[in-house]
Amino acid sequence: MKKSVLSMIVLVLVLGMFVPTMAQEDVTLSVLWFNDANESEVFLDTIQPYLDENPNIKIDMQVVAFSDYEKKIKMLLSGDSAPDIARVTNNQIPVFLSELEPIAPYIEDIKDVESAFMAASLAFAKNENDEIIAYPTEATANGMIVNKTAFEKAGVDVAEVSKTWTWTEWEEIIKKVIAVEGNPTYGLALDFTPHRFSTLLFEFGGRMMNDDYTAVNFSNEKTVETITWFKRMHDEKLIPESVWLGSENPAELFQAGVVACHIGGSWNINVYAKNIKDFEWMVVVPPKGEIVSSVPGGKFVASFKSSKNKEEAQKLMAWFSEDGPNAKYCCDTFNLSSRIDSSVEYPSNTSDFAAFSEALKATPVYVANEWKNPVLSQISPIIKEQIVLALMGDITPADAAAEIDKKGAEMMK
Amino acid sequence: MKSIRLESRSASRGNFHQLLAPLLFIAPAFFIFFWFIIVPAFQGLRMSFMDYSFFSESTFVGIQNFSRLMSDKVFWITVKNTIYYSFITVALLTIFSLIAGLLLHDNTLKGVKVFRASMYIPSLLSMITVGIAWRFILGDQMGIVNYLLRTFGHDGMQWLTSRSTAMSSVIFVSIWAQTGYYMVIMLSGLQAIPHELYEAAEIDGANSLNAFWHITLPLLKSTVLAVMVLATIASFKAYELISVMTQGGPGYSTKLIVQQIYQVAFTEDRLGYASSMSVVLMIIIGLFTLLQFRIVGSEYDYE
Structure with missing residues (x-):
């Protein structure tokens, strides 16, 4: 009896020791x-x-x-x-x-x-x-969001044409759309970031880095062509200068009905679904350049x-x-x-989510691999500045690309 | 004997109060100043001689950062922009705050407190708030001013998009936001000028303009100097307003040194190089402040 009481006491003491650590x-x-x-x-x-x-x-x-x-x-x-x-x-x-x-x-x-x-x-x-x-x-994913009502007013079924359209066709259509009285003044707004600009760049067949991702390489024909096209769109007033030259928010311009198309991120669906009441909008697969591409x-x-x-x-x-x-x-x-x-x-x-996913699926693997490189984040302001200088006509698109490459090489040293 | 000992005790207590107490009072301020101003300043100076980034080993590179700075085209554009922005902003701020002070320093004026408060309120707002508000006012497509212009049949202006107007727009907003603050300093200077001097001048036949040139302006010299020095330092360090309104654009049109330092340090992760820019900025501010002391710096005594 004495023994069992003693062993009970020992057991209680031992368990007692563990209780605080178990909690x-x-x-x-x-x-x-x-x-x-x-x-x-x-x-x-x-x-x-x-x-x-x-x-x-x-x-x-x-x-x-x-x-x-x-x-x-x-x-x-x-x-x-x-x-x-x-x-x-x-x-x-x-x-x-x-x-x-x-x-x-x-x-x-x-x-x-x-x-x-x-x-x-x-x-x-x-x-x-x-x-x-x-x-x-x-x-x-980056993709194109369009003012469906504006396209309808111009007699364009944007859901249908966007299934196969190219950038050349987009340009013709958008000129018709903005020519309609009461429609948006501009065709396209693109967020003031290299990330969104790269959507165009990849679509036009351009690259930001070399094939083995060891050097920044904007000085390739297709990338320079993209900057040249982007400048032409500004010069022809199809893109408002106030975004890339004046920091106006393209999402606000789209919501206010100032631009007919917005190349932006998939997160805009959330904002537009809440805010836009005056017109119908939808997400479409961006027009095809050399390829169809989003940026994941x-x-x-x-x-x-x-x-x-x-x-x-x-x-x-x-x-x-x-x-x-x-x-x-x-x-x-x-x-x-x-x-x-x-x-x-x-x-x-x-x-709309499905359209973004479709563009994402069509995106080549090198797009993600290029954006994985930290040097692109580091030279992001320089990319913006050089493209803006090209838009202002201070330097040529080729000079802008060369300067970006030079800065990239400095960073990668 | 007893009374002598008491006297010496009270004398030493007096010494304690006179010497140690003031030191104790300034100790917290000195501690903050030392740890948050002096130490980081020396740390910045040390970093300017290093290849320094957040995640890699830092190495001593001597004057390499400074020699690279000499050929950095963008840095010198931002230096030029900063000097231009500061020169115009400081000059206009001094003139407008002086005018506002002169108009509103008469306490008997009806509604003077309302006017003073209206002038001062913008300086209570953060520069970010001011920037956002004015971006909405001056925006090309969404701006209120251009909306009104278009409503009345005119073309909108490219207030923040054109290189010829962007800097002027930023300077205008900067002056709008800060005049009230410097007006208060001017008011304190104006109200410290003895009224008898004006009475004596009036008896001698001086008109208002004479009184301003020969009494107000000379006696306000040290206040004007203070305003100019403070405004110069603030304008050389301007960051938030420009970041919000133009992001330094279009191109480099409104980019100031501090924007470039921030970009090099925190986006490009080149802290050593950014520190060398900060050292150059410190030298420029020091030189301008010395220059202002030389030009305006003589003291006047009311006696």
């Missing part, structure tokens, strides 16, 4: 985010079931303006305060490539992840050792090598990237999913 400690995950629209809100809403299941996990989210976002991450990394989770774009991944934590050690089988996402999205999410260092969340991109969630709570961060990111949460997130933010098996069902604009 999970509270972990606060620092999350750095930027918004295109309502993504931070939707992210928190999406992960709520995970937080309910794991009450020890708390979220400390900081939302930063996109214009300051990259600088903020750099500051945090250099101050040894890396966030546990950060939302990053495909352009930002190359910048932080060496700092991002590979996901393989935290999951059972990396092949499950590799087979779940689109190849173009995963291409952006891999480091030089071919390790996946971020989970794709939403995919983006996307947003990702990632953790850093120096993050304090990597393990918990990786668990949450893995859960967030599963089909269910990913579909909810993409549906609520009105974005394309990066998952191949996505079950997302949009409440509206299904055909």
Whole structure:
């Protein structure tokens, strides 16, 4: 009896020693985010079931303006305060490539992840050792959004003609469209970024880098031709100068009915669906140049090598990237999913998302591979400046291309 | 004996109050100044002699950054733009703030407080807010001014799109936003001028213009100098307004040194080279400030 009481006491003491370690400690995950629209809100809403299941996990989210976002991450990394989770774009991944934590050690089988996402999205999410260092969340694509009503007023069935149109045909049609009284004044607006400009460039058969991606190479015939065409469109007033020369927002111009077509990102569907009430619009496959091309991109969630709570961060990111949460997130933010098996069902604009996807599918692999190179992000302002100088007639398109190559070579030294 | 000891104790307490207390009072400000101004300034100077980026090993490169700067065409365009922008902005800000101060320093004027507040309110807004608001006003296609011009049958103007008008538009907005702030400094200078001097001048037969040239302007010299120095430093460091209104464009038309430093440091990730630009900017600001002290710098005494 005495013995059994003693062993009971020992058992209780031993168990007592383990109780505090069995109870999970509270972990606060620092999350750095930027918004295109309502993504931070939707992210928190999406992960709520995970937080309910794991009450020890708390979220400390900081939302930063996109214009300051990259600088903020750099500051945090250099101050040894890396966030546990950060939302990053495909352009930002190359910048932080060496700092991002590979996901393989935290999951059972990396092949499950590799087979779940689109190849173009995963291409952006891999480091030089071919390790996946971020989970794709939403995919983006550049495409053409048109003012359907304006085309109808000019007697053009844009849904039909856009199935096969070329840029030469587009030019003829758009001149007819803007000639109609009360229609948009201009034919096309293109976001003031090299990324959106590259949509045209790839369509015209141009390249930004050489074949093995070791040097910036704007000085090729097709790229120079694209800049020349872009200048001609400005000179002929088919594109408003106020975007590339004056920083006016092309999305606002499209919504106000000033331009008939907008080459922009797939995230515009969200904004246009909410804001445009005066006319009908739709997404079409861009006119064909040498090829039909979009520019793939996307947003990702990632953790850093120096993050304090990597393990918990990786668990949450893995859960967030599963089909269910990913579909909810993409549906609520009105974005394309990066998952191949996505079950997302949009409440509206299904055909618009499909048009973006179609352009994305037609896009050659070298487009993603070129944009993966960090040097293109670094020389992005120089690309803009040189194209603008060419538009203003200060330099020739060939000189602009040569100057971009020169700066690129300096950066790659 | 006892009283002597007490006196010496109170004397040492007095010394403590006189010497140590002021030091303790300025210690927090000095600490902030030292850690957030002096240390980063020296760190910047050190970085200007290095090949320095966020994620790679930094190496000492001597004066390589400065020698490269000498042949950097874009940098010198931004230097030229900055000097032009600063010269015009400082001159107009000084003149307009002086005029506003002269018009509004009479406290007996009806509604003077409302006018002063109206002038001052723009300077309370952040330059980003000011920039966004004026971009909406001056925009080519979406701007209010061009909308009104088109409504009345005129062509819209390329306020921010043409190289001939973009810099003037930015300078105009900059002056609109800052005049109120410098007006307050001018007002404090004007109100410190003894009224008896004007009474004496009036008795001697001086008219308003004489009083302005021979009393107001000379006695306001140190205030004008302060306004010019502050405005010069602010205009050399102008960043937000131009970033929002024109992004430095079209081309390089409105790009100032600070925009170029930001681009080289944070987009191109060349912190060492950007630091050498900052050192040159510091030298230019220092030289201009010295020049202003030389030209306007003599002190006047009211006695």
